[in-house]
Amino acid sequence: MESNAVKAVALGGGRGLHASLSALRLITERVTAVVTVADDGGSSGRLRRELGLLPPGDLRKALAALAGDGGSMWSTVFQHRFGGTGALAGHAVGNLVLAGLLEVLGDPVAVLDEAARLLNVRGRVLPMCTEPLDIEADVIGLDEDRTAVRKIRGQVAIATTPGQVRRIRLHTAGAPGSVPKACPAAVDAVRDADVVLLGPGSWFTSVLPHLLVPELHEALVDTPAARIVVLNLVPQPGETAGFSPERHLQVLCEHAPRLRVDAVIADADSVSTPDRLRRAATELGAEARLDRVVAEGMRERHDPAALAGSLRRALAAVRGT
Structure with missing residues (x-):
């Protein structure tokens, strides 16, 4: 199979999803980002509270990560934040554009497809759910x-x-005890993928939420795609402070015990006890792959080219090619 024919889906949000998308676009143009929609802080939180819309921030970042060269100016503008102390202070331009499109079009999938055309996005961006x-x-x-x-x-x-x-x-949102309903297009993308990525990213607020939406969970369990987990480079203060790499996998298993994984990618220099990580990966059915994927001089950021190389090798090993 030619690399550009690979259908890849990355699930997450924020900076972690940006890392996986930046790597995947070096492998294939057939990339779909499935994005969390629970953000309640910053510009996204303000728009969500004031307008009752999907929080746009993580969706905007995913669009920017997949923007083609023809949309580079719009991508820059989308990421621009207003300064000052007025009503617009702190808002990203792209958040306001997406909020306006949501009010006009109503359908979040149509909104993201329209924004993708504006930014010349190579691939597709979808919300995990169509409601916050x-x-x-x-x-x-x-x-x-x-x-x-x-x-x-x-x-x-x-x-x-x-x-x-x-x-x-x-x-x-606003309905405690309710069961979130997945975006049907996101479910279809996972079921139709050749490879699905979970992580890196904020483990409890960007990665694990995908496993708690019933239709999306079942799609992840049933998909014939290769399932690859990409671990964070460092624990996140607050959310996963003190977590070892293997603890991240244990928590994943606790939230989705039926999920099997084919490969776990971790940075070789970020794993102090490789044998423990390999055992934890094996319990998920996966092979642990320890590669050097950190960006030079930036201990908390993945290098897109290095991560893409690790993903290629992992996918080849899963396929037996």
Whole structure:
């Protein structure tokens, strides 16, 4: 199979999804980003609260990551943030454009396809769900009794908690206890893919949420695609402080025990106990691949070319080619 024929799907949000998309676009032009929609902070949170729309920030970043050369100026403008102290301060231009398109068109998938044409996107960007979601987490270590469980609500609060996150739950915004419904196009993309990537990214607020949407979870379990997990380079303060690479895999398994994985990619210099990571990967059915994928001089960022090379080798090994 020619590399440009590979249908790749990357699931996540924020900077982590940008890393996987930047690597995948070096392998194939048939890339679909499936993006979390639970952000409640910054410009996205303000637009979500004021207009009741999907938070646009992570969707905007995914569009920019896949923008072609013909859309480079628009990509730059999309990422531009207003300064000053007025009503627009802190808003990204792309967030406002997406919010306007959402009010005019109504359908988030149509909105993202329209924005993709404007930016000359190579691939497609889809929301995980077509309605905004809320995240709730069980967190320990916040009380004198370090084992006491406290419920923390909201993506920003969970991502910055000084406690240790144990488990998360998702529901449709404003409807506690509801079951989130997946975007059908996202489900179809996962089922039709040749390779699906989970991670890197904020583990509890960008990566694991995809596993908690029933239709998307079933698609990830059933897809014939190669399933590859890309681990973070460093623990995230608050959300995964103190987590070892293997702990990330254990938490993934706790949230989706039926999910099997084909390969786990980690940076060789970021893993202090390779044997433990290999054992944790094996429990998911995967082979751990330790490569040097960190950007030079930037310990917290993946190098797109190095990650693309690691993904190519992982995919070849899964296929037996």
